[in-house]
Amino acid sequence: MIKKLLRPALISLVFLFPSFACTTDGTSSKTKEDNRLVSDASIAAQKEQTSVATLSNGTQVIIRNEPSSDLVSLMVGWPKGSSATPTGKKNLGIWAFDTLTMGSKNYPKDVLFALAEKYSLNIACSQGIDHSQCSLGTINDYWPQALAAFSDVILHPSFKPSDAELQRKQLLAHYESIANNPDAFTNELVNKCFYPENHPYFLSAKDSVTEMKQLKTSELSGFYQQLLQTTPMTLVVVTSMPKEKIIADLEKQFNSLPKISYTPPKIEVPPFKDDCSLVFEDRDVPTAYLLAKFSAPEVNSPDAVAATLLFNIFSEELDEEVRTKRSLSYATYAYTRQYRMGLGIIYSTTPKPEETLEVIQQVITKIKSTSYTPEDLSEFKKEFATAFYLKQETHHSIAAKLLETQLYHGSLNPFYDLPRELDKVTPEQIKSLAGKYLKNMRLGILFQKAGYKDTWAKKFISANKG
Amino acid sequence: MPLIRALKRTVFISLTLFGVPVLHGENLFVEEKLANGLELIAFPSHKVPLATIVLTCKGGAMTESPGSNGLTHLWEHMFFKGNEKLPNQEAFKKRIRTLGITYNGDTSAEKVRYFFTLPSVYLVEGLDFMADAIATPLIDEQELTKERKVVLDEWDRNASQPEFDFYNLQRSILYQEQGFLRDPLGDYSVIAEANRAQLMQIKKDIFVPQNCALIVGGDFEYEDLKAKAEKSFSIWTAPKEWKAITPPSFPKFTKTIDFVMFRPHIDNASVELTFMGPYLKETPKDTYIADILASLLQHKSGKFYRKFVDSGLTLGASFSYFTQSQTGESSFYLRATPENILNAKKSLLAEISAMAKPDYFSSDQLDDVKRSLIIDHKREINAPSSFTKTLAFWWPVTGLAYYQGYVNNMNQITLSDVQDFVKKYLINKPYLAGLLISEENGKKIKLKDTSKPFADKWLKKRPQTQKST
Structure with missing residues (x-):
């Protein structure tokens, strides 16, 4: 069978595109004459399948009815991630959530592992930049046993020092391995320039190694309980079971938590600094790794939807000019990450970095000056229809998307209404947003020194200063 | 439906493990042959209004020669670079956008797949698109010159x-x-110098209807699909007197070899211990046992996990087995700190012997593994687009009969089979042990790089003349 290997599957499989680039965001009704591939009726049906309830302690519960399968996906999320943890303790939450699944008060590790194996439960927890979450995957028949164990893990984790030490070693090994991977390491290089010291989003692998060695296992429980008691929890369940049953079950498990309200802090956009916009690292690799990072609309920005389309167009144009027409690269693309602070990213590997940066520059100039026709835009929008539905194939992917949307927006509409909002984006908006956001790039380059010159890298940065 | 060779095969029969969900006669997919010899496999699922179209062929590295090694993958790239309907890649990509397609392709040792997912309303257009690409590729010399550079950058990555x-x-x-x-x-070097004639030969050898399957999953009705596929793919004709390439057998691995390799930018250390296990062409039943063994060794309540992971001895330990037709690599993998790696390796060699003892695995653990297979299968079919690609993995490598019998055959495996497997393939059998570490850490634990004689003999050097900016 195809196995998840611990070792990297290096060259057993080779792709047309890097795996990142093969997916796009995005939208189908039943008539191709209707330019809108996601129909109003389809959106309405999805909304109809979704209900929002509140437990007695104010905890929000989102239930999406999926009658096609007896699989169940439950996700629990909190609107706090590593960005909410002070510098010097950034890894505390990451470590705590990694350790969460190592046993609880009523389910010591051995019991929990045995139960998970007996019922084939998927239990996982993690902390991201803005959010923290845990997930449970099971089937209807095992729901009672699975929910009891899962809620005990959430409410009464044991944080046994020996287990926490194991997780510490794993995290350390993860951070130490980042320097090996050219992609991850180039990202580290850029981050050094992109983020000011103490920025909530800045988490360097090198600093994390130092930090992880200093944190104490005794800090975990206090940190986690503080989060649990001061941060509202949101629950999402995707299931074929009746919603009344789900709500009653969740009420029983989670009503002991206090009623909480929380407003996440605003994340400051890092200012561009002339004296730190370029980082080069000499490494004997046969292809150059280029990564440019810049500010883009944050998740709640009025520009967010149009920016998603802008980056899709930008990426397509880059691929066309750099790869298709000039064969300078196997992988060149752009994308945006919309967190509480937005990021724009241009990525390329190429044996000819100078020439490639020149072409990327030409594409940036073209996007800023081109007025796409509504027909062109309509074509670009179609890819979103496919991705919109791809996100709704599995119970887990639906739950994850609904949780993320609710935590960022306090509403599910931005997800369900995305196809209609995309319909509204105009060519003028795309041009305007390109001028507004495609600038002030911080550039990281990993390559052999003999193939690198400061002059052409600085020329690219200078051309995009604004 | 008289033409359907094996319509709606029953995939899994009911199982009677403790509390196990029962999958009764689930009709998952339909399989039949089109007029040109192309297999059509359909997995209708109306969950979302999408269709995934995969063309999968029996080929890859196993059908290459030293002088064509890497060219099936290059051909895969050229598939997307123009055909009689769409003259170049720009036109190809424009059509991709028009149809809202997300796509990719992959090539491995034993299969090549091209896959598109698109709104199901465009199913006919998607089928035509795939048929034109496979039946009438231009393999234009100019485009080939360009694409070689792209593939070489992939190689360099x-x-x-x-x-x-x-x-x-x-x-x-x-x-x-x-x-x-x-x-x-x-x-x-072979990729750098590839020419059109070589690629056209690959087309004649591999990319013929008799050697491929069209697997379609998603939102459609089967009879409708069948008619459309027949029409679209009628342009792809089957060459007369075509014969499948029979890959040569591999030499027996008869002697244990141990090497240490120093490389920069390696944190910690890893060991890979590879045995030659079963493979489909020779020992199909044993391939099921290999999968069971791999799952048992992942069991967090099991002895292996406790000894190697839970104890902190390693940062990760696993046994992996990848079902293939031509060979059966069965590998233990350890990742540990430099100070622990040698002890971990020594412990692993001792542990393998223990795996044949009657109390190493319990019957409860075996039942857990079997139960999890059924639930994993539910999860697998819950994602029509990826399940379609999964079928496109199994068809060329093992045939779908193997996949259809998978859960039932797994259910027949006993602990005694697992013990016999360990004795047959692992205990006192020759293995290849590679240890990868940085020079600095290697010297700290008194290791020497012993890979040079092997590397001098076997590792091909990348031509330096082309390493330029």
């Missing part, structure tokens, strides 16, 4: 990974002169 030489060397030691048959990425 792989070569930039610190483990690149380590894995290449392992493959070469295991398979010697025939290592290329397991290397889809191929030979840099």
